[in-house]
Amino acid sequence: MKNVLALFYCFLVFSGVCAQENKTKASPANRDKISLFSLQDVRLLDSDFKHIMDLNHEYLLSLEPDKLLSWFWREAGLTPKAQPYPFWESEWMGGHGPLPGHIMGFYLSGISMMYDSTGDAAILERLNYILKELAICQQAGGDGYLLPTINGRAVFENVVHGNFETSNPFIDTPHDKTWEPVYVMNKIMLGLYQVYMRCNLPQAKDILVKMADWFGYSILDKLSHEDIQKLLVCEHGSINESFVDVYEITGEKRYLKWAQMLNDEDMWVPMSEGRDILQGWHANTQIPKFTGFESVYRYDGNEKFTKAARFFWKTVVDKHTWVMGGNSTGEHFFAPEEFERRIEHNGGPESCNSVNMLRLTERLFCDYGEVEKVDYYENVLFNHILANYDPDQGMCVYYTSMKPGHYKVYGTPYDSFWCCTGTGFEQTSKFGQMIYAHTDExxxxxxxxxxxxxxxxxxxxxxxxxxxxxxxxxxxxxxxxxxxxxxxxxxxxxxxxxxxxxxxxxxxxxxxxxxxxxxxxxxxxxxxxxxxLPMKVEVVPLNQASHYIALKYGPIVLGVRIPDAQLQKA
The missing domain is CATH 2.60.40.1180 (Golgi alpha-mannosidase II)
Structure with missing residues (x-):
């Protein structure tokens, strides 16, 4: 009997290994030059990073799945089990609707990374419940559609029939002005991919593939090239990357074909030609696209996409980045000669921008192994990302003002749900991502x-x-x-x-x-x-701003804590 049990156990272990190995069905045309470790192979020791990660680990498990699922049930024609969270998740703002359900995509990505980083079994229990409920919502539609966007089906029916206009961040149809539905789809797809790859939950793959098929067959195959490009004017994250992900785990060529249709020509064409056209563009709309371009390049070998991604990275870092690693002001890129004036703006670099630049940096480092990518990563991670979190509650800020003597506004645990709340889920869960790397030798x-x-x-x-x-x-x-x-x-x-x-x-x-x-x-x-690692104090410019300077100690931008009583209104 013992031998039978031992044999059965070996079979289970072997089956698990095979399942792990067979997750990827398509091989990239261009393999990593250097590989990052899985988060499960890296464990943080006591430090500020570990402290913030632990706070967010607790926070992620404190969020209520039924509230995160509320809009999915509603849009599937089912009765929600709970009301959604407030603000960005459910409140009308400035003449347009909320961004319902977007936080679920971030949550799936963040909590699956947290599982990889900690091995906490409670996360698997949470994810199994969420996947079961998402599958019920998807099955209710009968065709793979799964979006929490209010009247999302009607929006895409108008898109298919050509009854739409796009601006950023809206798709305008005759009856609706809808905030970034493809962006929300991308975040959910990215989250499902992370759950499948990191937590080995096959249901996540099943839901993801059905979503991809719905969008591919029902929308993309019915649109002209021109209409797809018009659709891509509205912020869409890295939807091209999501279809590469599905190609990777299925090996089905249609997903790569759809990914190749989802590349915004307004961005990749000029950047592949070495032209900086970023001034005035919404920064965080553009950054994820280039991670997508690099992902497409890895699987189809089109050099123009990687040229665009590499030139974009270099341009942002050299011409549009502040001394602490963040970029832009008020969410938009601006001309380098404007740094002096932009310092006085309250809305400094956005947290999302830096998180997404780190994602792009990880991908480019793996593809090319350039040490400058790590130099940049360190600068952003210590000076913008880590500095963004409240050391008491672990909540992050949206904007980091560059104005001297300014203050930070942290999100609240259950009332904000900004996009930066979502990327905050992700970055704290993967603080171990870039510390080490490896080749075979x-x-x-x-x-x-x-x-x-x-x-x-x-x-x-x-x-x-x-x-x-x-x-x-x-x-x-x-x-x-x-x-x-x-x-x-x-x-x-x-x-x-x-x-x-x-x-x-x-x-x-x-x-x-x-x-x-x-x-x-x-x-x-x-x-x-x-x-x-000897460090010294240096005086450096904030960027191209001659009237303002910063002090750095090694890679660390120095600051000073100012008591509230000494802060004065500008």
């Missing part, structure tokens, strides 16, 4: 955040540091194996200043052309690597 240490990474052959690297409060980090190797340990040499240190000691002995090291110090040896259990 090398393990990369990209950033200096307390954490443990597990690699092949039972290798673990534990990183202990109080960075940036201390200018060093300490790595301890567990396991016994030969590999290259590659440690990023930060731009703010310089190759001549960084020092490395292994088991107390100073090493002769120098950064290579790739920006990393490479140490190849047969590592033994307990080996310790101490890395000195």
């Amino acid at each position: 090398a393990l990369y240490v990209n950033m200096f955040i307390p954490s443990v990474v597990s690699w092949k052959e039972n290798i673990q690297v534990r990183q202990e540091t109080s960075f940036p409060d201390e200018s060093s980090t300490h790595l301890t190797i567990s396991g016994d194996s030969e590999f290259d340990l590659k440690v990023r040499c930060p731009y703010w240190v310089g190759t001549s200043s960084l020092t490395v000691m292994i088991n107390g002995k100073r090493q002769k090291v120098k950064a290579g052309a790739d920006g990393y110090i490479s140490i190849n040896r047969h590592w033994k259990d307990g080996d310790r690597v101490d890395i000195d």
Whole structure:
């Protein structure tokens, strides 16, 4: 009997491994140059990042699924079990309706990443309930449609018949002015993909594929190229990426064909030609498109899409980004010569912009392995993202003002539900994403955040540091194996200043052309690597603003806490 049980257990384990391996059915035309670790392979240790992640872990589980599902039931013709959350989720604003159900897509992405980062089984229970209810809503329609958008079916019927106009962020039909229905669809599809890939819940794939088929067969195949381009004027996130995701997990070519139809020519064509046309455009509408272009490139090999994505990234970082890593003001890109005047605006860089720029940066780093991508990522992660969260409640801000002596306005747990609330779900759940990377032969240490990474052959690297409060980090190797340990040499240190000691002995090291110090040896259990990262105070411009400066200590933009009593109205 014991042998039978053991055999049965082995079969289950083997089946689980096969299911994991067979999740991806299509191989990219262009594979990663460097791969990021799965979040389940990285565990944060005590730090500010871990503290904020823990707060948001608790917050995500405190949200009520029935409220998040309310609009899905309503639009499926079913009776909601609870009223929806307020503000962006259900309140009419400025002459147009709310953005109902958008937060569900972010929630699916964020909480599935949190499961990957923590292994909390309570998350699986929560997700199983949500998937069951979404499937009921989808089945009620009978054709794969699943949107919480108010009168969404009627909106798309008008689109198919050509009775629509688009602006950003609306689709205008004879009877409705609807806020970003394709954007909401994209967020839900991205969330379902994350649930399937990270939590191994097949129902998420089933719902996702049916959504993709409905939009592809019922909408895209019935529209002309010109009408699809008109539809894409309205903010649509990275809907092209979502169809690449479905192609990846099914191998069915129709999804790649539909993804190739969903590329906004107003953006990718000029950017692929090296023309900066960003001035005046809504920033966060554009950023996700380029993650989508890069995703399409990875699977169809069209060089123009990756040229567009790389040029866009470089243009935003070099010409449209503030010293703390955020970009734009009041949600729009502006000419570089306007930085001086824009400092006085209350609406500084938007949190969503930075989260989506980090997504694009992750993708480009994997495709090209350029260390400048990590330099940028570190700047944004420490100076904009981490600084955006209330250390007491873990809630984030929408705008970060660049005005000297200004203040932050944090969201509330159950009343805001901005887009930045949603991207806030995601970023806190994946703080471990870019700390490490790997190839078959090398393990990369990209950033200096307390954490443990597990690699092949039972290798673990534990990183202990109080960075940036201390200018060093300490790595301890567990396991016994030969590999290259590659440690990023930060731009703010310089190759001549960084020092490395292994088991107390100073090493002769120098950064290579790739920006990393490479140490190849047969590592033994307990080996310790101490890395000195000297920092200095520098005076730097906020960008092209000569009357304002910032102070940086290494990569950290310095600030000062001002008591409320000392704040004065501008």
